[in-house]
Amino acid sequence: MRSSSLSGSRRCLNSIFNSLPLKTLILSTALIPFYSINASKTNQYNAVVNSSKLTVVAVANPSIVFKDGQYKHGFAYDLVNDYAQNLNVKLDFKTVPDNATALKMVAQGQANFAITTATMQTVEAKQLTSFSATCGDFTSLKKNGLNTELNWVFKHADDPLTATASGFVCQSKQNGTIQQLASFYNRNVVKKDDWNIIQRDLSNRMPIYQASFKKTAQQYNLDWHFLAAMGYQESYLKPDSVSPTGVRGIMMLTNQTAKAMGVSNRTDPAQSIQGGAKYFDMMLSRYSHIPNPDRHWFALVAYNMGPGAVDGVQKRIKAQGKDPNNWINFYEYLTRNQAQNGRYKQAIHYVTRIRAYLEHIKSDPKLLEI
Known part of the structure; x- marks a missing residue:
């Protein structure tokens, strides 16, 4: 029953943000912080804003992040880093070897959300919710040799953090950021x-x-x-x-x-x-x-x-x-x-x-x- 509910929530969330025009999308996500003031003190959005830190865990994957000495870069890393800047908080980015570990950390509250390649069925089996890391722009990922299965995974579908993140990703798709990031991190740049x-x-x-x-x-x-x-x-x-x-x-x-x-x-x-x-x-x-x-x-x-x-x-x-x-x-x-x-x-x-x-x-x- 829980899995079915999560599936419906995920589809609803994606369909809402996919169908909204950019202007409406910006306005709707801008109102979420106001909503969160009256929301439960335990929600993820409040936790992030109050601590000024966004904790994200990700699977070690070439399409997600590459660690260059003390610095990190990568398609998924750059996008989530932009999201943290959008929230005006510091990004605490951690990598783990597999999807199971990443999902477990989200479920146990050790991370605000995860970036994984886990299937929807796997995510929902853990009673979590997810959406495409590109708002469905799989073409940009595929033509640049990036993994098309990337998704952002959250503990609750109705948390304001989930909504703002989904809105941000879809806005990034509409303004071309997804396409440009995928192009820059093209895995086929060398034959x-x-x-x-x-x-x-x-x-x-x-x-x-x-x-x-x-x-x-x-x-x-x-x-x-x-x-x-x-x-x-x-x-x-x-x-x-x-x-x-x-x-x-x-x-x-x-x-x-x-x-x-x-x-x-x-x-x-x-x-x-x-x-x-x-x-x-x-x-x-x-x-x-x-x-x-x-x-x-x-x-x-x-x-x-x-x-x-x-x-x-x-x-x-x-x-x-x-x-x-x-x-x-x-x-x-x-x-x-x-x-x-x-x-x-x-x-x-x-x-x-x-x-x-x-x-x-x-x-x-x-x-x-x-």
Whole structure:
């Protein structure tokens, strides 16, 4: 009887938010905090607001989250992080090895909700309720190689937190955030057949420059695997690389940037890595007002096409009435205008491939042993 009731509640919740126009959706979710004041003190929404913390547990899955050193990023992680910011609370994000553990933590009140790949039947058998993590936008997930079974799981269907979360996800679908996030976290950004060559290159070349990457990364409090991923995208880790525009070395520095960073010989691996890390650290500092992981993506674009170009894009985004410091807004602008501006297309290619290389390095035990 409980399972049937939950199924009806879930379908009702999804159908309501799927059918609402955006304006109505915003207004309806905006009223929920007012409702929650008069609701039970034990409901999840009140608990989150009163503690200023949203606790979310998730299954370790490439479509959900990837931990890059002390930072996290990923399709589902970024979306729930945006939701926490929407509630003006801090996100406490935890990963577990399987769906059963995640569902148990929600049922026992150890998490406000979970992000899982569990089926509806499994969720309802635990007397919980769930809805699609994309408000039904399975196409965006499928074409980008992401898991289409992602869902957000809550303890009660009638809790205000469940309603605001469902409203937020469907709003994200309508305003294009779901589509852009899926595009940025595309699992197919590197062709499957290319990974064998990449693996060979990294296995043969990373050990040669490991000491320089580690020493320099420690100096600037960076992850040396992140620097190595940048170096591979720049030059395939070949110190004698030269581009048609004259940039050269492992980190492909321009002559002007090299001089500014104190590099006298761009083809010297240690100097190139030092100069590239120093410049990237400067870009991170330039965008220190932007929270991670977005800060890293902005810094990478600035490294690739210059901070002045990034400033120009941000000004145009701001003129459109959008937040210029939001990565998805920035990424969406580059994507929409890449046909007219080759630099935008190059920047998208640059950032998405470095992300893919980093995840590959971090996920391969053999490369981590280097």
